[in-house]
Amino acid sequence: MRIEVEKLIIETDNGNLEALLDKPSKNHHNIESNDYIAVCCHPHSLHGGTLTNKVVYTMSRAFAGKGIPSIRFNFRGVGASEGEYDDGIGEQLDLANVVSWMREQYPNKRLILGGFSFGSFVSIMASQQLDPRKLISIAPPIGRFDFSAMKTPTCPWTVIQGDEDELVKCRDVEGWVNQQPSNLSFVKLTGASHFFHGKLVDLRINIEKIIA
Numbered sequence: 001m002r003i004e005v006e007k008l009i010i011e012t013d014n015g016n017l018e019a020l021l022d023k024p025s026k027n028h029h030n031i032e033s034n035d036y037i038a039v040c041c042h043p044h045s046l047h048g049g050t051l052t053n054k055v056v057y058t059m060s061r062a063f064a065g066k067g068i069p070s071i072r073f074n075f076r077g078v079g080a081s082e083g084e085y086d087d088g089i090g091e092q093l094d095l096a097n098v099v100s101w102m103r104e105q106y107p108n109k110r111l112i113l114g115g116f117s118f119g120s121f122v123s124i125m126a127s128q129q130l131d132p133r134k135l136i137s138i139a140p141p142i143g144r145f146d147f148s149a150m151k152t153p154t155c156p157w158t159v160i161q162g163d164e165d166e167l168v169k170c171r172d173v174e175g176w177v178n179q180q181p182s183n184l185s186f187v188k189l190t191g192a193s194h195f196f197h198g199k200l201v202d203l204r205i206n207i208e209k210i211i212a
Helices: 054-065 089-105 118-130 170-178 200-210
Strands: 003-010 017-024 036-041 070-073 110-116 134-138 157-162 184-189
Touching: 003 054, 003 089, 017 054, 017 089, 036 054, 036 089, 036 118, 054 070, 054 110, 054 134, 054 200, 070 089, 089 110, 089 118, 110 118, 118 134, 134 200, 157 170, 157 200, 170 184, 184 200
Parallel strands: 036 070, 036 110, 110 134, 134 157, 157 184
Antiparallel strands: 003 017, 017 070
């Protein structure tokens, strides 16, 4: 399927945010998937995380390939997005602003939230406020960020984790997952590192299964 990419600057009260909107070409209409929109969050802003990160790219394109308009954006202080890094707090406001923009563009659509590493922390922490219908958390940074204030997501929720992750220990993530309610599904990708080198196809296939 042909996917169109639109460059955007989203104006908010807290500064402009740079974004890319991945969407099916105007000639494509997917009846099964067009009830959804998706918003994807990138990894740590101070360690090279941007909307072009290959894991975020893979996730967003997997959504768009199933007929779901998907936006990936730069948090404050990254690329052309205004502001400064805010330890995940201001970034939750950035996410809320992007979700609001998407809901204005695509009214009455159900929301999928996706995040990778730091982006999964932001999306998990903001999920109760944003009311997604699906939540996908890739390599959530357990042990690196404080999840103690998390209000447990109530929507269907999937955590995807590589078993050879060199930055986030798989056993820590698995132990944390086991403490969560039964609506959380855990996918462990054998041989996958934090950035899923050589495993992006496997990652995409698993994301497509979640949104099938």
